[in-house]
Amino acid sequence: MNAITVHGLKKSYKGREVLRGIDLSVSEGEIVGILGPNGAGKTTAVEMIGGLRTPDAGTMSVHGIDPASGDPGLRRVLGMQLQQAQLPDRITVEEALDLFASFYENPVPTDELLGRFGLEPHRGQFFEKLSGGQKQRLSVALALVGRPKVAILDELTTGLDAAARRDIWQYLEALSETGTTMLLVTHSMEEAQRLCDRIYLLNGGVIVAEGAPHEIAARSGGHTVSFEPDPAIDLDILRGIDGITSLTTEGEQVVVIGDADTPQDVLTVLIERGIRARRLRVTEPTLDDAYLRAMEN
Numbered sequence: 351m352n353a354i355t356v357h358g359l360k361k362s363y364k365g366r367e368v369l370r371g372i373d374l375s376v377s378e379g380e381i382v383g384i385l386g387p388n389g390a391g392k393t394t395a396v397e398m399i400g401g402l403r404t405p406d407a408g409t410m411s412v413h414g415i416d417p418a419s420g421d422p423g424l425r426r427v428l429g430m431q432l433q434q435a436q437l438p439d440r441i442t443v444e445e446a447l448d449l450f451a452s453f454y455e456n457p458v459p460t461d462e463l464l465g466r467f468g469l470e471p472h473r474g475q476f477f478e479k480l481s482g483g484q485k486q487r488l489s490v491a492l493a494l495v496g497r498p499k500v501a502i503l504d505e506l507t508t509g510l511d512a513a514a515r516r517d518i519w520q521y522l523e524a525l526s527e528t529g530t531t532m533l534l535v536t537h538s539m540e541e542a543q544r545l546c547d548r549i550y551l552l553n554g555g556v557i558v559a560e561g562a563p564h565e566i567a568a569r570s571g572g573h574t575v576s577f578e579p580d581p582a583i584d585l586d587i588l589r590g591i592d593g594i595t596s597l598t599t600e601g602e603q604v605v606v607i608g609d610a611d612t613p614q615d616v617l618t619v620l621i622e623r624g625i626r627a628r629r630l631r632v633t634e635p636t637l638d639d640a641y642l643r644a645m646e647n
């Protein structure tokens with residue numbers, strides 16, 4: 351069953367259309383990422399799904415609730431972490447967690463969240479005195495305090511050091527095991543690859559690619575094999591190989607780009623002719639490659 355379904359979602363600001371009719375679905379228990387350049391409309395999209403902005407057109411459903419309807423039931427199923435946490439300067443970490451916990455019937459205990467998000471040493475500190483990373487961790491904890499069925503997390507690990515990022519990823523992976531659905535906005539390919547079952551690439555207010563991170567990476571082609579042939583070869587012997595998109599030389603080195611079969615096919619031709627491939631390197635396409643290609647088109 352879908353936890354989130356969105357059809358034809360549109361939004362304009364002052365006559366400028368920033369979302370041009372996007373469709374998106376997230377199954378229960380899935381972790382789905384939205385990636386795209388600055389200004390692509392990612393935050394606009396997730397804030398509409400979170401009931402914080404009103405769409406101009408389109409339909410949305412979060413566990414059967416229309417987020418645009420103002421139904422208070424939305425807050426019981428959905429937890430939202432915003433890019434910039436808005437809290438009074440003089441509220442302490444513990445008070446903020448307790449306050450948010452008071453909105454829910456069965457909240458995660460404050461002590462548990464303090465421990466999990468490394469905020470124990472800062473429990474009595476005012477919000478205004480927290481570092482960027484501490485504010486970030488608090489905002490993720492606040493989104494999850496009500497044990498939401500669906501968590502929307504916008505740039506959850508931006509600005510965090512490597513250890514804090516890893517801790518949050520581990521926590522979210524454990525949370526996902528318990529069936530929590532997550533919709534993430536991220537600029538981090540590493541985060542998308544590590545956490546997301548599926549991703550949507552958004553550019554200019556439209557979805558330009560969708561799929562599992564490894565599928566999107568593979569679709570971009572870009573399997574590369576490079577080597578120094580010994581003895582030197584006439585490149586024509588490689589030209590007949592299906593799926594090759596580029597065949598170039600850099601000094602002694604031959605660089606062949608193609609599909610997933612290309613590295614094996616190139617090696618087969620070389621072996622058949624008794625040619626050695628010195629300094630052989632094979633590289634798989636990455637999500638970064640796919641992302642950059644999708645954004646060029």
Ligand SMILES: Nc1ncnc2c1ncn2[C@@H]1O[C@H](COP(=O)(O)OP(=O)(O)OP(=O)(O)O)[C@@H](O)[C@H]1O
Pocket residue numbers: 363364368386387388389390391392393394395
């Ligand atoms: N309240 C608003 N009023 C006017 N324009 C807005 C408003 N909110 C966003 N925009 C504009 O809409 C476009 C999309 O913004 P949005 O924040 O959704 O993008 P984003 O993909 O989340 O970007 P980023 O990666 O920089 O966070 C941007 O050009 C932004 O300036």
